[in-house]
Amino acid sequence: MATDDLMSRALDQLGEDAPSVEAIHRLADAGGAHEPMAINEVAELLDISPHTLRYYERAGLVEVARDSHGHRVYHSEAVRRLVFLTRMRLSGMPMRDLQHYVTLVDGGEQTVPERLDMLLEHRDTIRRRIRELTLSLTATEYKIATYGGATGPDALT
Amino acid sequence: MATDDLMSRALDQLGEDAPSVEAIHRLADAGGAHEPMAINEVAELLDISPHTLRYYERAGLVEVARDSHGHRVYHSEAVRRLVFLTRMRLSGMPMRDLQHYVTLVDGGEQTVPERLDMLLEHRDTIRRRIRELTLSLTATEYKIATYGGATGPDALT
DNA sequence: GCTTGCGTTCGAGCGCGCTCGAAGCCATAG
């Protein structure tokens, strides 16, 4: 009984925003070439503030070129890296780990195995988190469904 | 193609830990009666520290009785509330909101509609977060799968 | 020529959610 509920709910979550299309679109974005961009454009693209972009640069996550006026110019390589970084941040990877990751990237091909390890571990972390949230979702929906029955089986107040 | 992948992955997430059983178990826990418990027992039950339990109490989230020595005694009502609170915290509800929620509970039956509103909104927040994480998971798995092809379509470095 | 506006650097500050330390009380073990 509950298993079916959980299954259909999971499918609802995946279905509600036509996510496969969006996912493909984002992946395409990540791989595509960009014209050099100004900080505000990148900020809007990634939905973060220019402050945060400067912060990431200070933190050593990405190198950004300057134009003749000292203004930041984000080339496609920087943009692609930032797309990756913001996705990792959004999914909960700590700054620390991202800093370590980029030092690995700078370390060349021989660090590929360790980079893969990090990604595999992060994948598992995301999966755990999704399961955790799915449980909380189930509990919340249960409480919503049974609310008002103070004498009922909820009493979860 | 991608849709099928996403579906089966979602089902995997739900299936990996026999979650329906666990969910039912937790819900049962939440509704069941407990003997009065000491702070350490509650901490272990909820997998949080005694420090955090005292902090929640100071924050006004729960009232806890004392024994003759001034030590905390968690009756089943307090435990049930803490089960709920920690589940909400785990799923990302801010302390602020929980504080507001418990003041509503203290406000009596007439606050039930607002409480329900909060739960509905939180449910939507959890759903959004799950979708967000599912997207990041897809991207991470894609990167893992295509890693090493520096000339390939990934270039997500 | 001056204002407006967007960029720059740097360090400091903030909001959140804990987490800890100091000082003290009480009870049981040796």
Next chain:
DNA sequence: CTATGGCTTCGAGCGCGCTCGAACGCAAGC
């Protein structure tokens, strides 16, 4: 009888990830 250990209160401190403010530069528009 004393020491050990676990509880108490209280306020302070911390780690994270931004977020902001001050002081300044340059360039296009009126």
